[in-house]
Structures are given as structure tokens and as C-alpha cells.
Amino acid sequence: MVTMPKPDAAVLARREAIVKALRAIVPGEGVIASEREMKPYESDGLTAYRQMPMVVVLPSTTGQVSAVLKYCHDNGIKVVPRGAGTSLSGGALPLGDGVLLGMAKFNRIHSIDYANRVAVVGPGVTNLAVSTAVAHAGFYYAPDPSSQIACTIGGNVAENSGGVHCLKYGMTTNNVLGCELVLINGEILRFGGKHLDSAGYDLLGIITGSEGLLGVVTEITVRLLKKPETARAVLVGFYSSEDAGECVSKIIGAGIIPGGMEMMDKPAIHAVEEFVHAGYPLDVEALLIVELDGPGAEVNHLIERIDRIAKQCRATSCKVSNSEEERLLFWAGRKAAFPAVGRISPDYYCMDGTIPRAKLPLVLARMREMSAKYELGVANVFHAGDGNLHPLILYDANKPGELERCEAFGAEILRLCVEVGGVLTGEHGVGVEKRDLMPVMFTEEDLKQQQRLKCAFDDKGLLNPGKVFPTLHRCAELGRMHVHHGQTAFPDLPRF
Amino acid sequence: MADPLKVRDARDVETAVRWAIAQSKTLEIVGRGSKRALGRPAQWDATLDLSALNGVTLYEPEELVLTAQAGTPLREIESLVDRSNQELAFEPMDYGPLLGMPHGRSSIGGAIVTNLSGPRRIKAGAARDHFLGFSGVSGRGETFKSGGRVVKNVTGYDLCKLMAGSWGTLAALTEITIKVLPRAETEMTLVVQGLVDAGAAKAMAAAMGSPCDVSGAAHLPARVAAQLLPGLGAGKAATVFRIEGVEPSVVHRARVLSELMKSYGALAMVEPQRSRHLWRAIRDVTPFGADGPVGTYPVWRISTAPTEGAELARLISEDIEAEFIFDWAGGLIWAVLAPSDDAGEAIVRAATTICGGHAMLVRAPAAIRAMVPVFAPEEGALAALTARVKHGFDPQGALNPGRMWAGI
Numbered sequence: 081m082v083t084m085p086k087p088d089a090a091v092l093a094r095r096e097a098i099v100k101a102l103r104a105i106v107p108g109e110g111v112i113a114s115e116r117e118m119k120p121y122e123s124d125g126l127t128a129y130r131q132m133p134m135v136v137v138l139p140s141t142t143g144q145v146s147a148v149l150k151y152c153h154d155n156g157i158k159v160v161p162r163g164a165g166t167s168l169s170g171g172a173l174p175l176g177d178g179v180l181l182g183m184a185k186f187n188r189i190h191s192i193d194y195a196n197r198v199a200v201v202g203p204g205v206t207n208l209a210v211s212t213a214v215a216h217a218g219f220y221y222a223p224d225p226s227s228q229i230a231c232t233i234g235g236n237v238a239e240n241s242g243g244v245h246c247l248k249y250g251m252t253t254n255n256v257l258g259c260e261l262v263l264i265n266g267e268i269l270r271f272g273g274k275h276l277d278s279a280g281y282d283l284l285g286i287i288t289g290s291e292g293l294l295g296v297v298t299e300i301t302v303r304l305l306k307k308p309e310t311a312r313a314v315l316v317g318f319y320s321s322e323d324a325g326e327c328v329s330k331i332i333g334a335g336i337i338p339g340g341m342e343m344m345d346k347p348a349i350h351a352v353e354e355f356v357h358a359g360y361p362l363d364v365e366a367l368l369i370v371e372l373d374g375p376g377a378e379v380n381h382l383i384e385r386i387d388r389i390a391k392q393c394r395a396t397s398c399k400v401s402n403s404e405e406e407r408l409l410f411w412a413g414r415k416a417a418f419p420a421v422g423r424i425s426p427d428y429y430c431m432d433g434t435i436p437r438a439k440l441p442l443v444l445a446r447m448r449e450m451s452a453k454y455e456l457g458v459a460n461v462f463h464a465g466d467g468n469l470h471p472l473i474l475y476d477a478n479k480p481g482e483l484e485r486c487e488a489f490g491a492e493i494l495r496l497c498v499e500v501g502g503v504l505t506g507e508h509g510v511g512v513e514k515r516d517l518m519p520v521m522f523t524e525e526d527l528k529q530q531q532r533l534k535c536a537f538d539d540k541g542l543l544n545p546g547k548v549f550p551t552l553h554r555c556a557e558l559g560r561m562h563v564h565h566g567q568t569a570f571p572d573l574p575r576f
Numbered sequence: 577m578a579d580p581l582k583v584r585d586a587r588d589v590e591t592a593v594r595w596a597i598a599q600s601k602t603l604e605i606v607g608r609g610s611k612r613a614l615g616r617p618a619q620w621d622a623t624l625d626l627s628a629l630n631g632v633t634l635y636e637p638e639e640l641v642l643t644a645q646a647g648t649p650l651r652e653i654e655s656l657v658d659r660s661n662q663e664l665a666f667e668p669m670d671y672g673p674l675l676g677m678p679h680g681r682s683s684i685g686g687a688i689v690t691n692l693s694g695p696r697r698i699k700a701g702a703a704r705d706h707f708l709g710f711s712g713v714s715g716r717g718e719t720f721k722s723g724g725r726v727v728k729n730v731t732g733y734d735l736c737k738l739m740a741g742s743w744g745t746l747a748a749l750t751e752i753t754i755k756v757l758p759r760a761e762t763e764m765t766l767v768v769q770g771l772v773d774a775g776a777a778k779a780m781a782a783a784m785g786s787p788c789d790v791s792g793a794a795h796l797p798a799r800v801a802a803q804l805l806p807g808l809g810a811g812k813a814a815t816v817f818r819i820e821g822v823e824p825s826v827v828h829r830a831r832v833l834s835e836l837m838k839s840y841g842a843l844a845m846v847e848p849q850r851s852r853h854l855w856r857a858i859r860d861v862t863p864f865g866a867d868g869p870v871g872t873y874p875v876w877r878i879s880t881a882p883t884e885g886a887e888l889a890r891l892i893s894e895d896i897e898a899e900f901i902f903d904w905a906g907g908l909i910w911a912v913l914a915p916s917d918d919a920g921e922a923i924v925r926a927a928t929t930i931c932g933g934h935a936m937l938v939r940a941p942a943a944i945r946a947m948v949p950v951f952a953p954e955e956g957a958l959a960a961l962t963a964r965v966k967h968g969f970d971p972q973g974a975l976n977p978g979r980m981w982a983g984i
């Protein structure tokens with residue numbers, strides 16, 4: 081398990097005064113200090129980690145956020161922002177000596193502008209609520225994490241969340257145009273808006289995916305897209321994951337970027353089919369769901385081509401959805417993959433590495449070996465188009481040592497992802513979960529440079545410390561210039 | 577010109593930057609020099625020439641990724657991926673025609689750090705959206721990397737976004753990984769004739785709000801339309817819509833869009849080959865090119881909300897003689913203004929203050945670019961944050977200082 085920074089006894093000793101000061105900023109029920117009421121905030125989607133916060137604050141205006149942060153900055157108090165708490169990497173895990181800043185009350189959609197195809201929303205608005213609000217006009221918000229009923233746009237921005245459609249439509253970062261951000265010193269900044277691109281440094285781009293370490297997002301401008309005329313899905317079974325992988329490569333090689341392209345391995349297919357009866361074939365090693373969206377003429381044309389490619393790749397079955405119900409049924413299985421696996425195992429641990437797709441057979445084979453070594457089962461769901469793996473490791477937290485084995489298994493998978501040219505996380509974020517694996521992918525210099533950026537936003541390191549970076553450095557130390565001796569002569573480079 | 581340092585490899589870049597730091601010198605970072613006339617004309621002590629960092633080191637069409645050394649000519653990359661029926665979907669523009677420089681001279685590094693894009697920006701994004709990873713040398717003389725070579729990655733801060741649009745003021749990039757995408761099989765352009773600016777804005781909003789998946793929406797004034805679409809409705813403005821994809825889809829969407837647009841004005845259809853030339857000309861703003869009738873006049877690039885474009889242009893033309901090309905469904909305005917002491921800076925900034933968005937002076941004599949802000953000025957907490965970000969990467973101001981703003 082990852083260890084969190086030690087609580088500051090001096091801060092804890094002042095708890096009563098701190099709560100009082102916060103109540104002066106956020107009146108009424110906006111400050112929660114009782115153990116019982118704080119309980120729901122003690123962990124996020126990474127439930128293996130739990131920690132009660134010092135106090136929970138639920139502001140409802142940008143002014144309050146600014147005042148709370150300024151107070152914390154002035155008094156050296158740590159702050160952990162939180163949306164809906166669905167993070168799978170422990171990004172919203174509280175700190176014992178910190179304020180947990182819940183953004184749930186920012187749940188208003190401020191405006192919808194169809195002519196410019198944007199909506200301005202509060203960070204506490206759920207992902208699905210945006211699409212629902214504009215559905216009547218035929219629009220939607222493209223990034224669609226599986227947690228979209230619950231997770232918030234603020235959380236999506238902080239994690240740069242993806243979804244099954246992000247191969248074609250991009251991640252959160254490609255679908256937000258502006259935001260309002262409050263810095264830890266209380267300053268309120270605005271980036272972007274209804275126009276494209278930044279006038280100066282792309283600070284919106286850096287906020288997106290910053291896991292709550294740079295500032296608190298209080299408003300977001302998102303891009304709306306017109307719903308495609310139609311969508312159809314194809315369900316393709318294969319006797320080997322090699323064949324399935326080859327099929328994915330050939331589809332992309334043929335110039336087709338499907339709206340979604342998902343893969344499941346045998347254990348996942350079986351768990352899912354028992355749970356939702358989606359009609360998945362059970363005699364296959366790998367199953368692909370390929371969704372095409374656009375005008376009917378295009379979708380039908382491409383489905384024919386995909387059917388041909390699938391046959392070339394030795395598909396054992398190929399079923400095309402013939403109605404909207406059937407399309408949704410194909411997806412129902414994939415969308416229920418996590419709960420389905422939850423039924424066959426007391427606990428499961430969801431991993432999130434990305435690999436170059438061509439390495440899939442190798443990675444799956446190595447994962448089977450690891451599964452034997454750690455004596456834990458694993459089921460794989462996979463955003464096949466972009467190489468984003470979600471191995472679900474099956475374990476039982478009540479059996480001594482299983483959680484530790486499971487974490488070691490997970491870490492070995494992620495190391496393998498990096499080894500084959502991939503990365504530690506494709507969409508769930510580093511958080512606490514992958515924090516100590518960062519040196520597998522980055523050098524000390526890489527990490528220090530990232531932390532210098534953090535210093536530009538948060539000089540005292542008060543926002544969400546203990547997440548993302550394995551070693552905390554003081555900004556003064558990071559800022560110090562190395563003098564490179566012997567570099568005083570004009571460099572010995574050829575000149576014109 | 578400042579003393580040029582021609583590096584041979586990434587190590588040389590580190591050596592050169594360390595020398596600059598130790599000697600308190602400033603460096604101008606140059607890829608292939610195609611955009612040296614853009615930005616503030618500051619004085620640097622030496623020029624760091626990256627053009628020898630040349631070559632594609634990885635290209636896997638089925639993984640949609642390409643890695644190249646930063647000085648690799650963009651043209652070479654584009655023709656390489658074209659052979660696999662792929663493209664850089666952000667459609668990087670060529671500043672050559674506007675600036676009166678040789679055409680097609682940009683390096684991939686230059687395209688990325690200036691966050692280039694083209695008409696397809698409204699659908700596919702800009703360079704920032706296709707930039708997956710890099711290696712580079714900071715103004716501390718230290719080599720660092722960020723991102724990766726896979727298309728989906730959230731490990732650590734997304735420094736790629738920060739580098740795209742930093743104009744070489746944060747780091748000298750040495751290697752770049754980008755996402756490539758399949759090129760459309762065919763394309764067609766629908767022309768709506770004779771719309772006034774405000775009417776065109778409405779037509780473009782309607783098209784973008786349709787399921788026709790338009791990948792280019794621009795409005796050309798009559799003089800420009802006559803030049804780019806000769807023989808088509810002479811003397812009339814043209815509002816143009818590009819539709820790309822597989823043949824049956826393009827045919828279908830063109831029909832649906834025509835149906836939608838027929839109440840706006842007379843329609844015409846442009847065939848694939850001419851369509852490609854048209855959008856290349858719009859991308860590179862050739863009607864305002866240095867060799868044309870307005871070739872010596874100042875040019876501004878203004879980004880605003882699409883529905884504000886027409887009003888913004890009207891405000892400018894109230895105060896100065898001007899001509900506009902509207903791209904990005906009205907959200908990108910290329911404005912050429914009659915020459916004046918400040919290249920129309922006060923007028924343009926006043927209009928963006930009212931309508932929202934930001935403006936950059938892309939063409940003006942060096943003396944004027946030295947005098948008026950070229951990039952939209954920043955103030956207060958935002959300016960302070962920008963300065964702190966710069967300081968974190970380049971504390972001594974060794975890399976392209978003053979290129980964007982004085983002191984950055």
C-alpha cells in the first residue's frame with residue numbers, strides 16, 4: 081500500500097478553530113465536522129484506501145471556494161477537491177489533516193448555446209446530465225465514461241476522462257473549451273471560452289488531467305456535438321486474441337475509425353453473459369464490439385467492409401445489430417462488465433494501462449503467467465481501438481494477503497505496459513494508486529519538471545499532496561538552478 | 577544576425593542551452609526558420625538551429641502514431657503518411673504564402689510549438705489535440721520528456737498541451753510523437769452564394785448543428801470568392817462547406833446539406849480536386865498572400881465565438897478599411913487592414929474586448945511588431961501565473977525570451 085504524508089499535528093491541534101473559521105465562510109450545512117456525517121467521504125472508487133478527512137466543506141459559490149482556499153493557503157492547511165468520488169485511482173482520497181472540498185453543489189447547467197455548440201456548466205453537474213439536457217435538440221457531450229450517471233464534469237476535467245467513444249471523438253481534453261479556476265491563494269482565473277485555442281500558454285490543457293493538484297475548477301465550457309443520424313454495432317467472435325487483435329489493426333489500417341471498438345477476453349465474456357444474457361458467443365477466446373455511427377449510407381457501407389475484414393481474420397461469428405434494441409443489448413454486456421465480474425468474485429481491482437495494440441497477444445500471454453504466479457484470476461475488458469487495457473483482477477479482501485498479492489499483480493501488469501512501449505494509465509489517472517510506479521515511466525528530471533509546474537500554481541504544495549508524485553519536494557529546492565560547470569566556453573558546435 | 581549554433585543531436589541542444597545559462601545568453605530556437613517573422617522581433621544573443629534533428633524514427637500506421645526528430649520537415653512527414661492513406665488531421669497551415677517566405681518550409685517542431693491547425697480545426701482539433709509526447713531541453717539545460725507513444729494516456733500532467741502554443745519559450749523540443757489518422761477517401765464542397773456576413777454566420781451555425789459532419793465551414797467575401805472559385809457566381813460572396821469521408825456518405829450528406837441550405841441562397845457543388853485546392857488556399861490564406869494585391873498590409877488572426885465573428889468584423893470595419901475571411905464556421909477571422917501606425921491594434925483589441933476571444937498580429941513590419949503587442953496582452957493574476965510557469969521551465973529567460981510578450 082502507498083503511504084500518505086503524515087498528518088501535521090499542529091494543524092490537527094487547531095481543528096476546532098479551523099472548523100469555526102470555515103463555518104464563517106460557508107454557513108449552515110456547508111461544513112461537516114461530525115464523524116458520522118463525514119463517513120461517506122472517507123474513500124472514492126478505490127475502496128481499498130480509506131481515510132477520514134479533518135473536515136468536509138461543501139461550498140456553493142465561486143466566492144466561497146476562493147475564500148476557503150485563501151484561508152487554507154494563509155494557514156497552511158491541505159485541501160483535497162472532490163466531485164462524485166468515483167475516481168478509481170484514489171484521486172479524491174481525503175487527508176487526515178486536510179479539508180475535503182466537495183463540489184457537488186455546483187450542479188447547475190448555466191447556459192446552453194446551440195448556435196455555438198457549447199454548454200457552460202458547474203463542475204458538480206454529472207456527465208450524463210449534460211447529454212440529457214441537450215438530447216431534445218439532438219445534441220450530446222461526447223466523452224462517456226462508464227461511470228457517467230454518477231461522475232461529475234469537474235472530476236472528468238481533473239482526470240481527463242475517456243469513454244468507449246474517445247477513439248473517434250477524443251477524451252475530455254479535446255471536448256472542453258474553457259474553465260474558471262480558483263488557485264490555492266484564492267485568485268480566480270478564466271481560461272478559454274466559446275472560442276477555440278488559447279491566446280497564450282494553454283493552461284486549460286494543463287488543468288485538464290491535473291488530478292486536482294493545480295486548482296479547483298468552478299465552471300466549465302464543454303463542446304456539444306450533433307448526434308449522428310444512426311449507429312449500428314457488430315459483434316465479432318474469435319478463437320484467439322491474436323486474430324481479434326489483427327482484426328482491429330486491419331480495420332484501422334483500412335482507414336476506418338469506428339465510433340467504438342471494445343474487446344473482451346473469455347473470462348469477461350462468460351461473467352457478462354451469465355449476468356445480462358446479451359447473446360455473446362461462449363465458445364470464443366475474444367469478442368469484439370465494433371460500433372459505426374454516422375449517416376445510414378456510411379454505416380452500412382462500412383459494416384460490409386468490416387464484415388469482410390473479420391472473415392479474413394478468421395472470425396468465428398459476426399452479428400450485426402438490426403435494431404436500436406439489439407445495438408443496446410450488444411453494449412449492455414460490455415457496460416455491465418464491472419458489476420458482472422463483481423458477481424463472480426468477492427472483490428475485483430480494475431487496472432488501466434495503455435499499450436501499443438500490436439503487443440496485445442504478448443501482454444495477454446504474460447498476464448496469464450502472472451495470474452498463475454499470483455494465484456489470482458483476471459478478466460480483461462479492453463478499449464481495443466486505442467490500446468487501453470482494463471484487466472480486472474479477482475481477489476477476496478477478507479483472505480489475508482490477497483489484497484497485497486493483487487496489488488503486486490497489478491503493479492507487474494503496469495510495469496509490463498511501460499516495458500512494451502505503453503503507459504501506466506490511459507484514463508483513470510495516477511492518484512495514490514500508481515503514484516509509486518511513476519519512476520517506472522519517468523526519470524527524476526521528468527518528475528521534477530512536472531513538479532515545477534505544480535509550484536507555479538501551488539507554491540506551498542497544499543492542493544491534493546500525496547497524489548501523483550512519489551516524492552514531495554519543496555518549491556524552493558525545485559527552483560534552485562544547477563550550475564553546470566565547464567559549460568562556460570562557447571559550445572563546440574559547428575557554425576555556419 | 578545572431579551567432580548561429582547548428583546542433584547535430586539532442587545532446588548538442590543540452591550543451592548549447594547549458595552554455596547559454598552559464599554565460600547569461602539568450603537563444604533564438606529555430607527549426608527550419610519558416611516562422612521567424614511571426615511574434616515579437618526580439619534580440620537574441622545566439623540562434624539555436626535544430627534543422628539537423630531530422631528524420632522519422634517511428635511510424636506505425638495501424639497504431640496511428642509517428643515519432644520524428646523536431647527539425648524534420650513537415651512536408652516530408654505529410655508525404656510519408658500520405659503513402660499509407662493517412663494524414664495529420666489537424667491540417668497544419670503553411671504561413672509561407674502570408675509571410676512571403678518559401679512555401680512548405682515548416683518543421684514538425686515548429687508546427688507543434690505554434691499549435692498550427694487548419695479549416696478542419698472545428699472537427700478534428702489543432703496540433704495540441706494530436707500531440708502525444710516529446711523529449712526536449714528546458715531552459716535549465718535539462719533533458720526531460722512527457723507523454724508517450726500511445727494515443728490514450730493520462731500519466732502525469734499533460735505537458736504536451738503546454739508546449740503546443742508556447743512558441744519555444746519553455747523548452748527546445750528535440751523529438752515529437754503525434755497521432756496520425758486515416759485520410760478521407762473523397763470530399764466535396766457545397767457553395768452557398770451571395771450571403772452577407774451575418775447571414776453566412778447563421779448558415780454556418782445551421783450546417784454545424786446538422787448531422788452532416790461538416791469538416792470545413794468558411795465565408796469568403798466577393799473578391800476572394802472570385803479568386804478562389806473562378807467562374808462561380810462572379811461578384812458574389814461564397815459560403816463554403818466541406819464534406820469528407822467515404823463516397824456513399826459524402827454523396828448522402830451533400831444532398832442533406834443542400835436541402836438544408838437551399839433557403840439561404842443559390843447553391844453550387846465543387847468536385848473533389850477543386851475542393852482540395854480551395855481548402856488549401858483557405859488554410860494558407862493565400863488571398864491575403866504577400867505576393868497579392870494586399871500583400872504588404874497588416875494581417876490579424878482572430879479567434880472568437882462563431883456567432884460573434886460577423887459582429888467583430890463589422891466593428892473593425894467601422895473604424896478602418898478591412899477585408900475578412902471567416903473560417904471555423906465564423907470563429908476564426910483573418911483580417912487584412914489598411915496600413916496604419918499601429919497595424920490597427922487598438923481597433924482590433926477593442927473589438928475582441930466587446931465580442932470575446934483573442935487576436936494575434938501575424939503580419940506587420942518588424943518595427944510595428946516591436947512596438948505593439950503581437951499576442952493578446954495578459955494582465956493581473958493570469959499574467960503572473962504565465963510568468964511563474966515560464967520561470968519553472970526557463971528561470972533565466974534563455975529560450976526565445978520576448979517572443980510572445982516582453983519578459984516571458
Ligand SMILES: Cc1cc2nc3c(=O)[nH]c(=O)nc-3n(C[C@H](O)[C@H](O)[C@H](O)COP(=O)(O)OP(=O)(O)OC[C@H]3O[C@@H](n4cnc5c(N)ncnc54)[C@H](O)[C@@H]3O)c2cc1C
Pocket residue numbers: 124125160161162163164165166167168170171172183203224225226227230231232233234235236237238239240241242243244291292293295296297298418507508544
Ligand atoms: C464503475 C466505474 C466506471 C468507470 N468508468 C470510467 C471510464 O469508462 N472512463 C474513465 O475515464 N473513467 C472511468 N471511471 C473513473 C471515474 O469515474 C472518473 O475518473 C471520473 O472522472 C471521476 O469523476 P468524479 O466526479 O467522481 O471525481 P472524483 O472521484 O470525486 O475526483 C477525481 C479527481 O478529480 C479531482 N476533482 C474533482 N472535482 C474537482 C474540481 N471541481 N476541481 C479540481 N479537481 C477536482 C479530485 O481531487 C480527484 O483528484 C469509472 C469509475 C467507476 C467507479
